[in-house]
Structure formats: C-alpha cells, structure tokens
Amino acid sequence: MFPAQYEDLQIMSHAVIGFPSLEENEKAIAGLAEAGVKLIELQVPFSDPVADGHTLVNACYEALKHGGSVQATLDLATTVCARHPEVTFVLMSYLNPLFRYGLEELFEKASAAGIKGMIVPDWPVEEIEPWLPTLDALGLSPILMVTPNTAAERVEKIAKASRGMIYVVSRMGVTGHETQWGEKFQHYIAEIRKHTDLPLAVGFGVRTAEDLNALTGKAEVAAFCSQYIEWQRDEGSEVAANKMKSIIQEIDSPQA
Amino acid sequence: MIRSENGYFGEFGGRFVPEILLPALTELEDLFFGLRDDPAFWQEFVTLCQEFSGRPTPLTPLRRLSKQLGGAQIWLKREDLNHSGAHKVNNVLGQGLLVQRMGKQRVIAETGAGQHGLATAIMAARLGLEATVYMGAEDIERQYSNVFWMRQLGSDVVGVTTGAQTLKEALDEALRDWAASVETTHYVLGTACGPAPFPELVSYFQSIISDEIKEQSMRQMGRLPDEIVACVGGGSNAMGAFGAFLETPEVNLVGVEAGGISLEDGKHSIRLSQNTGETGIAQGYKTLFLQNDDGQLGDTHSIAAGLDYVGVSPILAYLSQQGRVIPESATDDEVTEAFSLLMKTEGIIPALESAHGLAGGFKRARQMKPEQNVVINLSGRGDKDIFTVARAFPQREWTEFLQREAVRSTEALAKKRGH
Numbered sequence: 229m230f231p232a233q234y235e236d237l238q239i240m241s242h243a244v245i246g247f248p249s250l251e252e253n254e255k256a257i258a259g260l261a262e263a264g265v266k267l268i269e270l271q272v273p274f275s276d277p278v279a280d281g282h283t284l285v286n287a288c289y290e291a292l293k294h295g296g297s298v299q300a301t302l303d304l305a306t307t308v309c310a311r312h313p314e315v316t317f318v319l320m321s322y323l324n325p326l327f328r329y330g331l332e333e334l335f336e337k338a339s340a341a342g343i344k345g346m347i348v349p350d351w352p353v354e355e356i357e358p359w360l361p362t363l364d365a366l367g368l369s370p371i372l373m374v375t376p377n378t379a380a381e382r383v384e385k386i387a388k389a390s391r392g393m394i395y396v397v398s399r400m401g402v403t404g405h406e407t408q409w410g411e412k413f414q415h416y417i418a419e420i421r422k423h424t425d426l427p428l429a430v431g432f433g434v435r436t437a438e439d440l441n442a443l444t445g446k447a448e449v450a451a452f453c454s455q456y457i458e459w460q461r462d463e464g465s466e467v468a469a470n471k472m473k474s475i476i477q478e479i480d481s482p483q484a
Numbered sequence: 485m486i487r488s489e490n491g492y493f494g495e496f497g498g499r500f501v502p503e504i505l506l507p508a509l510t511e512l513e514d515l516f517f518g519l520r521d522d523p524a525f526w527q528e529f530v531t532l533c534q535e536f537s538g539r540p541t542p543l544t545p546l547r548r549l550s551k552q553l554g555g556a557q558i559w560l561k562r563e564d565l566n567h568s569g570a571h572k573v574n575n576v577l578g579q580g581l582l583v584q585r586m587g588k589q590r591v592i593a594e595t596g597a598g599q600h601g602l603a604t605a606i607m608a609a610r611l612g613l614e615a616t617v618y619m620g621a622e623d624i625e626r627q628y629s630n631v632f633w634m635r636q637l638g639s640d641v642v643g644v645t646t647g648a649q650t651l652k653e654a655l656d657e658a659l660r661d662w663a664a665s666v667e668t669t670h671y672v673l674g675t676a677c678g679p680a681p682f683p684e685l686v687s688y689f690q691s692i693i694s695d696e697i698k699e700q701s702m703r704q705m706g707r708l709p710d711e712i713v714a715c716v717g718g719g720s721n722a723m724g725a726f727g728a729f730l731e732t733p734e735v736n737l738v739g740v741e742a743g744g745i746s747l748e749d750g751k752h753s754i755r756l757s758q759n760t761g762e763t764g765i766a767q768g769y770k771t772l773f774l775q776n777d778d779g780q781l782g783d784t785h786s787i788a789a790g791l792d793y794v795g796v797s798p799i800l801a802y803l804s805q806q807g808r809v810i811p812e813s814a815t816d817d818e819v820t821e822a823f824s825l826l827m828k829t830e831g832i833i834p835a836l837e838s839a840h841g842l843a844g845g846f847k848r849a850r851q852m853k854p855e856q857n858v859v860i861n862l863s864g865r866g867d868k869d870i871f872t873v874a875r876a877f878p879q880r881e882w883t884e885f886l887q888r889e890a891v892r893s894t895e896a897l898a899k900k901r902g903h
Contacts, residue, residue, distance in 0.1 A: 276652065279663065324781075327764065328762075352499065352503070379507065397504060401660075
C-alpha cells in the first residue's frame with residue numbers, strides 16, 4: 229500500500245513496458261522487488277512523452293518497437309501484482325493511450341489487475357475531478373503532480389483530488405537531470421504539507437544515494453526512475469537491480 | 485472571430501499539459517483576454533504589421549490562369565509578400581507584443597518548414613531577445629536555407645532527432661524546454677494548435693488576413709468571394725483566411741490537407757477529410773490526430789514540411805465537424821503540378837505548403853461559374869523550397885552548379901580556418 233504520512237523513506241522505481249522487452253520487464257520487476265523497492269511505476273510507452281527527458285523518451289521509442297502498449301501493460305500488471313504482493317504498482321501513462329483504450333474500461337481493468345494508483349502527467353486536475361467517484365469506487369488512486377511554480381490555491385485543489393500520495397516534482401524541467409535539495413526545496417515541501425496529510429513522493433532528479441539521504445525525513449517516497457532506466461539500458465536489468473539494492477542498503481544503514 | 489468555451493471548441497481543444505506549464509498558460513491567457521477586445525491593441529498590431537511586414541498584402545487576380553481553367557475567377561491573397569516570406573510573421577509579431585508586455589527575455593519556437601522559426605528569429609533579433617528554435621532533423625535537411633538564415637539572425641537552431649524527426653517531435657522538444665525555462669521564456673507557438681489559449685490566440689493575430697480579404701474583395705470584386713481556400717497543416721493560415729467569414733455562411737471555406745503519396749498509414753497528413761484522424765489528446769490539446777489503436781501518434785508524410793503534422797487545429801476540427809469548413813486534400817503530384825502551373829502562367833513562385841491550397845482551389849474553381857470568385861490564401865513563397873523543387877524537376881545544370889558551389893564553399897571554410 230502507499231506509505232503513511234511521515235513513514236520512513238521508501239523507493240519507487242520504474243518499468244517502461246516493452247523496454248528493453250516484455251520478457252525482460254518481468255525479470256527486472258522481480259529484481260526491483262528483491263532489491264527492496266516498495267513501489268513500482270509501470271509506464272505505458274508513448275510516442276510523445278512531453279514531461280520526460282531523453283532517457284525515458286528513448287526508452288519509450290524502444291518499448292513501442294518491442295510490443296509495449298496499454299494492453300501489454302495491463303497483462304504485465306496482472307502477473308506482477310499477483311507475484312509481488314509486497315510491492316505497490318502504479319500505472320504511469322500519458323493520457324492519449326488511456327483515452328483511446330476507453331478511460332472507464334481502463335480504470336476497471338487496471339483495478340482488477342491489482343494496480344493501486346495512477347500517474348498521468350498531462351491529465352490536469354480539472355479533468356480528473358469528474359472521475360473521482362469512479363476511481364474511489366475502484367480503489368484506484370490518482371496521484372497528481374505539484375510543481376515548484378504551482379500556486380497555493382492550486383496546490384489545495386490538487387491535494388483534494390489526489391489519493392494515496394502526491395507526486396512532488398522537485399524542480400522545473402523534465403525527468404532525468406540533477407536537483408538541489410537545499411533550503412528552498414525544504415520550504416517548498418513544507419508549503420505543500422500545509423495543504424495535505426498525504427505522503428509525498430518526490431521525483432525528477434533523484435539519481436544517487438546522496439539524493440536519497442537528502443530526502444530521508446523530508447519525503448515518504450523517492451522516485452528513482454531515469455537513473456535506474458539508464459542502468460538497465462547500459463548494464464542490463466540484473467546489474468541495475470543489484471545497484472538499486474546496494475543503494476537501498478546504504479540509506480537503511482547510513483554510514484555517517 | 486470564434487471564441488472558445490473554457491478553451492474548448494465543441495469537444496476539441498482544452499489544456500492537457502504537465503502541471504509545470506500551467507502558470508505560464510494562464511498568465512498568457514489572462515494577458516490575451518485583457519487585450520483582445522481593446523481596439524488600441526489591435527491597432528498597435530496592425531501598425532506593426534504595416535511598418536515591418538508590408539501589410540496589407542495584395543489580393544492578386546489570376547486573370548490568365550482563371551481564363552485557362554475556364555471556371556471561377558481566382559484571386560490570391562499574397563501572404564507570400566510578407567517580410568520573411570510567409571503568413572507566420574503575423575502571429576509572431578503579435579506574440580512579440582505580448583512578450584514585451586510580459587517582460588520575458590527569451591523565446592522558443594518549434595518549426596516545420598522553417599517559416600515560423602525564421603519569423604521568430606526575425607522578431608527576436610528586432611526585439612533583442614534570445615531565441616532557440618526546435619526543428620526536426622529531417623525538416624532541417626528539407627529546409628536548410630531557412631536554418632541558415634535563422635542562425636545568421638542569431639537564433640540557436642536545435643535539431644530534434646527523436647522519432648520521425650519532424651514537426652511533432654520539434655513541438656514535444658519545445659514543450660520540454662519550456663518546462664525548464666517557463667519563468668523566463670515565452671513559447672511562441674507557431675500554429676493554431678497546442679494548449680489553450682494558443683489556438684485562439686494564434687487565430688486572433690492571423691485573422692488580420694481575412695479582415696483584409698473582406699475589405700479588398702468589396703473593393704476589387706464589389707462583393708464577398710464565393711469561396712476561400714487555404715492549405716491546412718496546423719491550421720494557422722487557414723484560420724487566418726477564414727476567421728472573418730465564419731459568420732458569413734454564403735462564403736464557402738475550404739481547407740486543403742496534404743494527401744502525400746497515398747492514403748496508406750504514414751504516407752499522408754490528412755486528418756480531417758477521409759476519416760483518417762481520430763479524436764485524441766496529445767501535445768497539450770484534444771483534436772483529430774493520426775494515431776493507431778493504442779493511441780500512439782502516427783507518422784505523416786508530405787512533400788511540404790509545413791503540412792507534415794499529425795494533429796490539426798482544434799478550431800478546424802470543430803468547424804469541419806460542424807460542416808462550416810469543407811475539408812479537401814491534394815497529393816504531392818497534384819501539388820507539384822499546381823506549383824508549376826502558377827509559376828508558368830502567373831509568374832508567382834508559391835511555397836509547396838501553399839501549393840496545396842492552389843491544387844485544391846484550382847480543382848474547385850474549374851467546377852464553378854466565371855462570375856464566381858475564389859480566393860486562395862497563398863500563405864508563403866517558394867524560395868525556401870528551391871532544393872526540394874529542384875529534385876521534383878531535375879535539371880543537369882542545377883546539379884552541376886551545386887557541385888561547383890560545394891567546392892567554393894569548402895574552400896571558403898578552409899580559408900576561414902587557415903586565418
């Protein structure tokens with residue numbers, strides 16, 4: 229399930245369905261679960277992923293060549309949700325593939341597959357609000373994004389529509405670059421907490437053990453995604469899972 | 485001019501963007517909504533277009549060609565005579581006024597044929613702004629002369645190498661830049677697409693075209709034209725040519741899409757006319773997109789880089805659904821034929837994009853009576869297409885010249901490096 233507010237930092241990582249292949253996805257997810265990753269985003273690949281940096285853009289293109297699709301994501305979800313009950317699976321997608329599939333049917337099938345939440349970066353809160361009764365009935369949590377330039381009254385609105393957790397975009401820009409975790413960031417987090425009791429998942433620029441240490445005690449979830457996909461791309465899923473494991477051990481038993 | 489309901493035109497439009505872009509879009513919308521009904525602002529815009537871009541552009545009768553085709557009288561609205569060589573500059577100058585009011589120091593743009601990028605580079609140079617233009621690597625190859633001029637004007641042209649490397653990918657990349665730079669940068673979107681308020685805002689500035697057509701028709705024909713024809717890529721020149729006539733049902737409005745090579749997937753850019761496009765939500769807005777069953781946006785083809793786009797203005801999708809705009813298409817071959825016909829009969833060199841309007845307009849004019857009038861929006865001039873056209877009409881002398889020129893250019897570079 230999603231962590232409780234102020235629970236110790238958990239890691240959320242990522243799978244782009246079809247990258248590097250559908251078979252490899254299953255193994256990679258098993259590796260992440262074994263490494264101690266508590267939440268995994270299952271990303272439906274999309275031809276035009278505008279909120280993603282080049283790592284995920286290229287992974288999407290590869291994934292589409294290797295059978296990645298909404299249906300493949302639902303099929304994989306059914307398998308991995310049953311196999312890894314200790315992991316919370318979240319559907320991540322741009323809106324169009326879901327829209328084409330049929331939103332209502334998609335929500336039902338995702339919920340039936342065992343998916344607990346949804347991250348859809350180009351689906352604004354105003355468009356989500358009418359779906360909340362349906363999503364609540366299905367137990368499918370919309371995890372909305374807050375960004376550093378989101379005005380307070382909008383944070384309030386987003387917090388109201390969010391379920392499970394809120395995705396805090398750490399900085400301006402797209403996924404896959406570094407972020408600073410200084411005073412300004414802490415102030416940003418504190419401002420969001422004024423509007424919600426939900427746990428916060430911080431993403432964009434979480435790439436190292438230092439980043440995770442910096443987030444310990446500040447957020448409940450760290451989204452460690454692009455860096456993991458780069459490891460997977462360059463060194464294979466097994467090495468990537470091992471690296472993830474050692475990084476998680478590092479934050480569990482801090483050196484200093 | 486058409487107005488949206490909360491950013492929507494019927495079921496199309498909206499604002500489907502990552503949260504990070506929302507404040508800039510609302511800021512832009514607030515500014516635009518505050519200015520669009522202000523006659524002084526419109527006058528400021530019109531004056532700028534006169535002083536800088538040579539407006540009003542003429543309405544040119546094609547006497548010889550009309551007679552030859554034997555149908556309606558054909559007139560060209562000469563957007564090709566704008567500074568920068570296309571209608572794109574109208575929108576860019578308008579957005580320049582907004583940039584000045586917002587106090588932003590940097591602009592970014594996506595471009596297909598390079599005309600919008602070129603117009604943006606010109607505006608940025610004139611206003612002393614920093615500019616980055618995103619252009620598909622494939623389009624850079626097709627429209628290198630525009631790339632050359634953008635760089636000479638001081639803009640940074642970034643080749644986009646993802647996907648099919650055309651306009652769609654350039655737009656994605658511009659949105660990514662904007663997500664990082666939105667507080668200091670204005671995104672000069674080049675067509676009547678994208679998230680609200682862009683479709684409405686771009687159509688507003690481009691409607692200067694139809695304002696002029698209206699006035700010029702009354703003066704030159706003594707009445708309004710029977711039909712207005714424009715090519716449709718994203719839809720900005722079409723919205724510009726149609727805007728002032730939307731409430732005048734006796735004037736037919738015809739949009740000509742790129743029929744490419746065939747109706748096979750990936751071989752054309754027809755979204756409106758053959759039931760090829762289907763409702764989707766991407767690139768910040770809802771419209772008819774070429775896409776597969778999984779909602780992945782499709783590949784497109786057109787001989788004209790500026791029409792090679794997967795979506796279409798939500799306003800045109802709506803007007804076409806309502807039956808107000810008649811969708812047509814023209815194939816690459818029909819386009820080169822119309823291109824050649826206009827050049828040889830009237831001495832005007834059209835852009836390949838605009839030649840789609842010509843092909844569609846000529847076809848329709850033939851079926852009409854000599855007392856009827858058709859206005860075709862000649863959205864841009866063809867100089868930029870010299871390399872593409874040279875391949876369509878191969879000439880030994882041209883190829884030999886290019887070989888000699890390559891040698892001279894290499895020598896000039898070596899000499900520069902030597903110093």
